[in-house]
Amino acid sequence: MGSPIKSKKNCTVEFQPLGRRIEVPFETTIAQAAQSAGVPLAADCGGKGKCGKCRVHILAGGAAPPAASELKVLEQSSAAPQERLACMTRILGDVKIHVPKTSMVHEQSLQLEGRMRRPEGDRLVQSRFVKLPPPNLQDQRSDSRRLAEAMDAWDENGWTLSPEFVRRLSGVLREFNGELTVFLQDDAPIGLAAGKKTPIGAAFDLGTTTIAGRLVDLESGEILCSEGCMNPQISYGEDVISRLDYAIHNPDGPGRLSAAAKDAINDLLSALCKNAGVEPERVSNLSVACNTAMSHLLLKLPASPLARSPYAAGFSNPLELTGKAFGIKDAPTAKVYVFPCIEGFVGGDHTAMILACGLDQADETCLGVDIGTNTEIVLTRPGADGGMFVTSCASGPALEGAHVRDGMRASPGAIHKVRITENGPEIFTINNEPPVGICGSGLVDALAEMVRAGVLDSRGHFTYEAKGVHKSPRGKYYLLATKEKDQAKQDIIITQKDISELQLAKGAIHAGVQKLLQQMGISAKEISQVYMAGAFGSHLNMESALAIRLLPEDLADAEFVQAGNAAADGACLALLSRRERSRAEKIARKAVHVEMANDSSFSSVLVKAMRF
Amino acid sequence: MGSPIKSKKNCTVEFQPLGRRIEVPFETTIAQAAQSAGVPLAADCGGKGKCGKCRVHILAGGAAPPAASELKVLEQSSAAPQERLACMTRILGDVKIHVPKTSMVHEQSLQLEGRMRRPEGDRLVQSRFVKLPPPNLQDQRSDSRRLAEAMDAWDENGWTLSPEFVRRLSGVLREFNGELTVFLQDDAPIGLAAGKKTPIGAAFDLGTTTIAGRLVDLESGEILCSEGCMNPQISYGEDVISRLDYAIHNPDGPGRLSAAAKDAINDLLSALCKNAGVEPERVSNLSVACNTAMSHLLLKLPASPLARSPYAAGFSNPLELTGKAFGIKDAPTAKVYVFPCIEGFVGGDHTAMILACGLDQADETCLGVDIGTNTEIVLTRPGADGGMFVTSCASGPALEGAHVRDGMRASPGAIHKVRITENGPEIFTINNEPPVGICGSGLVDALAEMVRAGVLDSRGHFTYEAKGVHKSPRGKYYLLATKEKDQAKQDIIITQKDISELQLAKGAIHAGVQKLLQQMGISAKEISQVYMAGAFGSHLNMESALAIRLLPEDLADAEFVQAGNAAADGACLALLSRRERSRAEKIARKAVHVEMANDSSFSSVLVKAMRF
Numbered sequence A, B: 001m002g003s004p005i006k007s008k009k010n011c012t013v014e015f016q017p018l019g020r021r022i023e024v025p026f027e028t029t030i031a032q033a034a035q036s037a038g039v040p041l042a043a044d045c046g047g048k049g050k051c052g053k054c055r056v057h058i059l060a061g062g063a064a065p066p067a068a069s070e071l072k073v074l075e076q077s078s079a080a081p082q083e084r085l086a087c088m089t090r091i092l093g094d095v096k097i098h099v100p101k102t103s104m105v106h107e108q109s110l111q112l113e114g115r116m117r118r119p120e121g122d123r124l125v126q127s128r129f130v131k132l133p134p135p136n137l138q139d140q141r142s143d144s145r146r147l148a149e150a151m152d153a154w155d156e157n158g159w160t161l162s163p164e165f166v167r168r169l170s171g172v173l174r175e176f177n178g179e180l181t182v183f184l185q186d187d188a189p190i191g192l193a194a195g196k197k198t199p200i201g202a203a204f205d206l207g208t209t210t211i212a213g214r215l216v217d218l219e220s221g222e223i224l225c226s227e228g229c230m231n232p233q234i235s236y237g238e239d240v241i242s243r244l245d246y247a248i249h250n251p252d253g254p255g256r257l258s259a260a261a262k263d264a265i266n267d268l269l270s271a272l273c274k275n276a277g278v279e280p281e282r283v284s285n286l287s288v289a290c291n292t293a294m295s296h297l298l299l300k301l302p303a304s305p306l307a308r309s310p311y312a313a314g315f316s317n318p319l320e321l322t323g324k325a326f327g328i329k330d331a332p333t334a335k336v337y338v339f340p341c342i343e344g345f346v347g348g349d350h351t352a353m354i355l356a357c358g359l360d361q362a363d364e365t366c367l368g369v370d371i372g373t374n375t376e377i378v379l380t381r382p383g384a385d386g387g388m389f390v391t392s393c394a395s396g397p398a399l400e401g402a403h404v405r406d407g408m409r410a411s412p413g414a415i416h417k418v419r420i421t422e423n424g425p426e427i428f429t430i431n432n433e434p435p436v437g438i439c440g441s442g443l444v445d446a447l448a449e450m451v452r453a454g455v456l457d458s459r460g461h462f463t464y465e466a467k468g469v470h471k472s473p474r475g476k477y478y479l480l481a482t483k484e485k486d487q488a489k490q491d492i493i494i495t496q497k498d499i500s501e502l503q504l505a506k507g508a509i510h511a512g513v514q515k516l517l518q519q520m521g522i523s524a525k526e527i528s529q530v531y532m533a534g535a536f537g538s539h540l541n542m543e544s545a546l547a548i549r550l551l552p553e554d555l556a557d558a559e560f561v562q563a564g565n566a567a568a569d570g571a572c573l574a575l576l577s578r579r580e581r582s583r584a585e586k587i588a589r590k591a592v593h594v595e596m597a598n599d600s601s602f603s604s605v606l607v608k609a610m611r612f
């Protein structure tokens, strides 16, 4: 290990959600592999197969079957069907493992928090506290009439209700002494809680890899708590294309993918309510922002039109459905709002990001970039000759640390900053823990430093004579951290293949930005602000990003804003105000989508953009 | 047989939906029993167990298990799980059997047709035909935007859609060359059909015993077809109280009862569409009118508040839900409207009946009576001192032919008219077939004649010396039809117990009417029109009804209107016009419910009302 040469007997182990990959000998236990890979797996019993704390989910690949003793512990710890004890499970082939948050010693840092702007004036949901007298033989009014009369809504323009609301009303009315709070949207009741309560909203950013959720008090606008989890659809494919394919080619594929996402959202909602100490019945509204593919898979919309040219999405109107129709177990009466997609692969999460950053109303020329496996880019300019152009490019997962030999997500032990001096590379890790891999911002930093130090030439080739460049039968590589110098669990290297993956990613983004500039007929110099959203964006060193030409060099004078999880911010805003929803819908109508696949000159632009 | 003396070895067989009961010897086949009872069961193979045409559903009770040969035929004829071949199944105890319509030689006459008034001006559902160009790389607009732009709805007040609508749109758009019709309600799309089509509505009158369904063309207002079926909830209890009890005392009771009704509605909708040659996708709207208990069981609303004093209903607002939420398989995007209940046991079917008969806008004092196991009564008076009073009374099923020894529903072979001359009784049957039992109107006629001829005294006791009165160890009875004289399959009699059941029924209705008159402070003489709704009402001889004091004698000068299935008419009206819905909702708000259980003097009123 530590050498890029793969022994025939070795197995590749990939740990999700950290995105950490490692090679270990055949029959290594998952717990040992996790330790080597720096995955902070719990082991309360010290790996004796007794505590049940090291439970992991085998997403794909080969492992020895469980012994009776393991099955017993799994049962006692009420493990899910595909879970195994990491300390007891021997690896028999390449394997992909999901480590649930509950099995980790310290928590991963998923991108949860944004820095939300205040919503516009109006409040979407109103609440009203009432005390209803119990029925008796002299007062046999129905439950709904009893409530409507108490709220002066027993008239011409009376309510039309859902059965779920009536069911809840009949329960609460009798169980809690008639004291209750009604939540109203557009003067119609959409929720109900016993006693005097404020309405709660739940906002979700359903990403290809992770799901971020937040609870918002819909009266105060306060964010009560944030939680994240992996998108369990990952077991059906890592990227959107493979998941769309799964949905297309398997009769039960759409159902499975949808159920996986909905189950995760349900679980996340339960966890959020528990953490915030909030009764789930108070959740009157949910909002979901997600990319085009995720929204189609979530809602079982036909996948093939999206997966095949001309890649037409099903909707760019907002969608609304009830909690019951969506399948929210704890809040059947709630209203679920799904952000409108823009066009093609530019989805509702981008709408939400533009909304949260206020790019639709900015008074300067702004660029917004949300880097992920798919990167969405928006360019806006105010005024009469203004406009809003959006595009998406398949930048691949390299900038998130995936498909890179020692790549990993931004979690403790990840190298996030690199300097190359005459003494060689100097590294900085998250939480200052011993290095276990490199996260996206570390990779950008490393590339920038390698270019500056002459380790890489402008086409991305290692220069032979440069210090730190080594050669193996599989190609050249740069030695970034070692066991000896850096207390790394294993040597950490960047291979020529890694460089190529990163070049493709940054080249695609660069080319996308250029395409939008060209469409608007302006130069990068005219851009005043650059919003970087997403987990990757928030740790990025902008100087390095410009140095490797991830973005055009002419942006050097622009103001960079780290927007955090702007899609989740946008999802919250849509829970708070009707005007924010209208803004989101206007963004989806107004934004002009620029299709890359449509441009014959694109490949030559891309080749240039890949240069350092 | 034919004698009221029950042999120990005999088994009672009850055939639904005809409501025909008969006693047969142990081990008789169901087919033989059906023949004796005059149930027109199909038997294409002549009862050899080969054609599979005589399939019946055993709802409860004992029968010998099927032989391998029977199982094979059942499988070949794709029988439902609990179905049996009547010709092969031997009866081993008291048994209740449902004969599906498809297994009958000629169709039962369920109460389906009404005489609907024309709806008020506006049209609830609009349709719009469009032809959409297919997407290509130069035109990647989403499906929903493509449609919205073609319909000039891509603006500020744009649509919010359901996932079901988008799913359908994406399908139709690609499968049918982009030619489609959109159905809109309140300017929002609620349905979609390939090609140029009119929207279709489906109206249901969900009764305790039967379900009537109709298809309506929502553009022309034309009724396309009508169908009826049994309410399969009958296997969980014959009357509303036993079904409510079942829901209260069985954890899965509410789910089962709801599913049974919804399955039947789904099946009825399929049959309606098939008969009318209409694609189910054209069904944009459904409406359901049902009594309070049925609506609560249909929608899984809490049953115990309704079943126990003070009998408060869950809702008197209208309910609306999507086809998906309701569970309409063929029309997930459709909107389902459920009529508002009034109060207590006066439910949405009564609202629909009042609407259909126009009693809310009548310019005379009107009485409306919908006779069933529960009878609902409404009294309305126009003008400043006017008002609308409603009540319901548990009249029991005797007037529908149930719980009466030789009672049956109004189907071929039922005695529906009786005259007693000095030669004894003279009978008339539906379709002039040999008599097999007595239906409700026949019972009323028979009672009136027996009173007139002095067979019964004013307290309902047989006068010993009267011709035709016989005596058995179980009590006295009147011999109405015989094998010899009338070619009856068996002697048809009316027992003292039957008389009591009928007295209770007519007494309850009479008392209910009196209570409403008293509440309004008027006498029966002031009533100008009497609307009789339901299956029973449409065959009734009004003179006989007044003669037995089913209704106050002072109504003799009123005009009687046979309103047919007015609840189903009302359900149709709610599909056609928004103003009709508003009227229905106003009825539910305006009607004043008068509770019988609340009145200490009621029992003495009832005792008097039971007299002849």
Ligand code: FES
Residues within 6 Å of the ligand: A042, A043, A044, A045, A046, A047, A048, A049, A050, A051, A052, A053, A054, A055, A073, A085, A086, A087, A088
């Ligand atoms: S570490 Fe305790 S069971 Fe694995």
Ligand code: FES
Residues within 6 Å of the ligand: B042, B043, B044, B045, B046, B047, B048, B049, B050, B051, B052, B053, B054, B055, B085, B086, B087, B088
């Ligand atoms: S009559 Fe043919 S199978 Fe029974």
